Amino acid sequence: MTIETKNRKVLEFGSYQQACEYVADTIANLIRNRHQEGRGCVLGLATGATPAGVYKCLVKKHREGQTFAHVTSFNLDEYWPMNMINPQSFNTYMRSHFFDEVDMKIQNTYLLPGMEPLENIQQICSAYEDAIETSGGIDTQLLGIGRNGHIAFNEPGTSFQSRTELVDLHEQTRKDAAATFGGLENVPRQGITMGIATIMQARKIILMANGKAKSSVLYQALHGPVTEELPASVLQLHPDVTVVMDKECAAGFLK
Ligand code: GLP
Numbered sequence: 001m002t003i004e005t006k007n008r009k010v011l012e013f014g015s016y017q018q019a020c021e022y023v024a025d026t027i028a029n030l031i032r033n034r035h036q037e038g039r040g041c042v043l044g045l046a047t048g049a050t051p052a053g054v055y056k057c058l059v060k061k062h063r064e065g066q067t068f069a070h071v072t073s074f075n076l077d078e079y080w081p082m083n084m085i086n087p088q089s090f091n092t093y094m095r096s097h098f099f100d101e102v103d104m105k106i107q108n109t110y111l112l113p114g115m116e117p118l119e120n121i122q123q124i125c126s127a128y129e130d131a132i133e134t135s136g137g138i139d140t141q142l143l144g145i146g147r148n149g150h151i152a153f154n155e156p157g158t159s160f161q162s163r164t165e166l167v168d169l170h171e172q173t174r175k176d177a178a179a180t181f182g183g184l185e186n187v188p189r190q191g192i193t194m195g196i197a198t199i200m201q202a203r204k205i206i207l208m209a210n211g212k213a214k215s216s217v218l219y220q221a222l223h224g225p226v227t228e229e230l231p232a233s234v235l236q237l238h239p240d241v242t243v244v245m246d247k248e249c250a251a252g253f254l255k
Contacts, residue, residue, distance in 0.1 A: 148170055149221055
């Protein structure tokens with residue numbers, strides 16, 4: 001089922017696998033189109049359980065001949081402090097799910113660092129913003145949504161004008177990550193994240209939500225008031241958003 005408005009497409013798929021295949025196809029088409037225009041493409045990438053299946057599909061495409069040699073990527077966020085070789089780091093996630101499996105050039109994969117000392121963070125964040133701009137800007141940004149409506153690590157209450165910065169993680173976000181870290185006490189209290197204004201500058205956004213647990217927050221984000229209390233609601237103001245959900249998420253969503 002597809003619901004389409006001026007700036008938004010909402011797509012429901014029969015399974016998570018189909019949703020991931022759709023997103024991977026969209027990315028492959030973008031790469032092809034940019035290639036025909038004689039230029040590379042810039043992707044904004046996300047981590048978490050939701051996009052994992054998309055990376056699997058993209059790796060499969062690579063084994064079947066798809067090249068990523070002209071792709072530049074910017075990841076949304078990283079825990080802080082966090083050693084990049086730690087299994088829970090988003091750096092590790094990206095290498096093991098994607099970068100190590102395809103032909104991307106490592107110098108074209110931008111990730112936020114988890115181990116920089118506090119006094120360097122501001123400079124690192126503004127260099128990240130500069131790198132996005134220098135790349136020509138993000139063509140397509142992949143996004144998930146937290147159960148409290150966060151996007152990247154932009155928690156409820158974050159200004160819609162925010163830029164890449166060090167932020168405090170919401171208790172809900174830390175609790176949701178606790179199992180991966182072997183206990184809440186091991187989950188970092190902060191993260192470095194692309195800002196909301198940074199994300200909103202992407203030319204196209206694909207928001208993925210999977211399973212019942214995301215239904216009500218996704219519904220609120222798309223149909224409720226646009227408010228900083230629900231960061232994902234800012235996407236109502238973006239000119240080109242595609243929402244991709246599986247049928248479990250859609251079942252609760254439509255009630
Ligand atoms: C984390 C990430 C977000 C992600 C969210 C949902 O907090 N910083 O970018 O969208 O979790 O993750 P999941 O897809 O695992 O539900």
